[in-house]
Amino acid sequence: MAAAAEAPAVVEETELVYGGIATRAVALAVDSVIVWVALLILGAVFYAIGALFGGIHLGPVGKFIVGSAAIIFAGLYFVVAWTTAGRTVGQRAMGLRVIDRRGDPPRFFTAVIRTAMLGLCIVTCFIGFIPVLFDRRRRGVPDMIAMTTVLYVPEEAADTPSA
């Protein structure tokens, strides 16, 4: 067990270590907190601006638009993070990196598909992540559809001062 803690989850190739379900869950939790805090700040700013003009009163359509904007904002966070750095802030903290079939960070379209599948998995009570527990490359449904994998890169995480 101690050895497993030191060198986790070597699956197939000796050099590639795939990110497991617990590590990915922690990274997703960190990213969720970041997105929620950003949305709260944005909401507070818009509320303060609206208060200058007599307050914001949203109807059903307005609420739908605001909700959609929040979902798009959250999705953009993941898409931008994966296409630019290959990792979100939470994945950076946990030493994870997302790569596509070529071993590069996902391209825009791939990142959009992966984000959409991630959202779908979250909505369906994370069922789409169950394959991570037994897939030989620890892939979930979003990885399988977007043809990406999540690697564990601890030495890069060690260089990171903080998340």
Place this chain on the structure above:
Amino acid sequence: MATSPDPVDVALGAAAIGLRVGVAAGLAVGDAGRSATRIWIALPGVNAVATRTASRGRDARVQAGETAEEVVRRVAASGAIERVVGQVLDGLDMERIVDDVLAHPAVQRFVDALLKSPAFERLLYDVLDSEFLLQVTNRVLESPEMQAAIERIASSPELRRAIADQSSGMAREFVGGVRRTSATLDDVAEQKVRGWLRRPKPQPS
């Protein structure tokens, strides 16, 4: 059996006796001269001469005092005193002198005895428990100088850098701990599920 005295001691004793006799004789001569002068100036006709002589003596004393003051003033104005004092201080190795004094066995013995002394210990406790010390401490802490010093220390880049380094080190340690724990959980969860599904973990190629 009597031993013969040391010639050096004899010579020194003779010199000391001679010195004492000389001093006593000088004092006696001085007293005699003063008494003779008193008798002399009391004689008829001599008093006027003595008065004029005394007047000149007073003038000479005043003039001597003024001359002495002028000399001191000129010496002080010339900066000679500062130069001499500066040269003396430059010539002294104060650090070595202080080291020598502190390293002297007598000082060491004194300090040891002081530290072992119950009276000194009681004195220290009395001072520490005293209201006076509390008031002095409060006054020092509330003084503007202390506040300025605290503000200066608190805003110093070195202290901020040290705090930032410590904070980032703690954050890095925390993240490292979470990462190790989650990696262990990865393996445990995977092994459990693979055990249920009877799918062994692939061996590294």
